[in-house]
Amino acid sequence: MKAAVLRGVHDLRLEALADPRPAADEVLVRVRAAGLCGTDVHMWAGTNQEGTFPFVPGHEWSGEVVEVGAGIRSVAVGDRVVAEVPIPCHICANCKDGMEPNMCPDFELYGFSWDCPGGMAEYTLAREERLFKIPDNVSFEEAALVEPVSVAYHGVWGSGGGAAPHDRVVVFGAGPIGLFAMLSCKASGAPVIVVEPHSYRRSMARELGADVVIDPADGDLVGEVMHHTGGRGATLVLECSGSNGAVAATLDVVGKQGRVVLIGQSAGRRIPVEIGKAIFQRTRITGSSGSPYFFPKTLTFMSRRLVDLMAVVTHRFALDDVLDAFELGHTAVDCGKILVLP
Ligand SMILES: [Zn+2]
Ligand SMILES: [Zn+2]
Structure with a gap:
């Protein structure tokens, strides 16, 4: 598959990677839209050190399930999905204390490391936990906004x-x-x-x-x-x-x-x-950090269509032009939300 790989500061490459295969607790998702976040741009520019190079960036994606692991129960092939970004460890003191996922010191984040890839690729993997179906009246492009909207x-x-x-x-x-x-x-x-x-x-x-x-x-x-x-x-x-x-x-x-x-x-x-x-x-x-447990509420808010959230999107790029998206995002002020469409 084609994927954007962030190999280092100012080193974003379009690469051909092996098609990912889902583990028992994962689904394979064909990415339909991925939002560019300020964090992605800052990791590329070297002004944010949260990521561990190399990795496929993009934690704001939406897509369609094309394959499910053996243990998956709540989603099926063909479902339209989004995933909440932090995956907590469940075994640290904070997790056992019932704290929110982003209070876990050992959480994993989609789009910040090689083992937990993001959505700036044709396909990505997602864990079943914190995976949500997109309401029927919400498009893939709108659904890619759920993470920043939920924040x-x-x-x-x-x-x-x-x-x-x-x-x-x-x-x-x-x-x-x-x-x-x-x-x-x-x-x-x-x-x-x-x-x-x-x-x-x-x-x-x-x-x-x-x-x-x-x-x-x-x-x-x-x-x-x-x-x-x-x-x-x-x-x-x-x-x-x-x-x-x-x-x-x-x-x-x-x-x-x-x-x-x-x-x-x-x-x-x-x-x-x-x-x-x-x-x-x-x-x-x-x-207020992240959006713990707020994807379901935010998806419901989006499906009510009370305001025009899509008006915040000003630019769209094909995956082939992902570097242009990062360069535009780096100017930061003369654009709204930027979407990459694999
Ligand atoms: Zn973000
Ligand atoms: Zn934990």
Whole structure:
């Protein structure tokens, strides 16, 4: 089969690999669409060391089951499927304690190592656990969005406690995760203010239905948010950019007894924030990583078709042109979601 193989930093090759065969607890999937994640691009560029070279990247895929291992019970050949990314070990102290899959220190991730390949290939293997059927009214391209949509949807509903028509939401960052977070809130009728420094992404947020779009470089970010929230600040702040300025500003724009959810990647940096504000405002601050147990909920959300999630997709590439996809993704700002279609 044809596959994209990340052999090292700035070394992505299209290779002919042996067709994979499923073990007893695996299915063989013909990949129909694979989303390019910022993490994939960062591993290629050398700015993220999570992957172990060489490997087939791509943890955001959808496809069709073409062969099942001897022990498979819940899916059959012909089923359309997606797979939640972390596969926990089940035997460490955290797993035995009932913690979420991404709390396992020994989890495996699709698309980060040779033994657990990703979806930027004609075929991939997936374990039966954490494998889900795609609803009939959700296309393969839409289903390839389930991972990033679920990260946003979990940030809103899992970590954030939900968004209602009476909420006042601020989303920092209008990359794919920020846009999906905005759309998740809009689907429940909550008004959303989006803060984004890049003009291309600001116009995407506006087109997709953000109520207010703010360029933080314009000056008075806090004043603008207060102006649009009746002087009270946000009830829910979703930080999806990971930028120092945005993380610091979360505590300035959140209202009393509000919630701050940190989704954007900022680990490894110390960011000065006025944390004491959280005491008197009684702010609830929570981190949100991945989307533990949220694929079924997110697939149901997608099948309800309340918002146009596909509008976040701006570019599609054939597998033969996968390097072009990575190079475009590396510019990071003049595109929305990029799909690779094997
Ligand atoms: Zn991702
Ligand atoms: Zn474990």
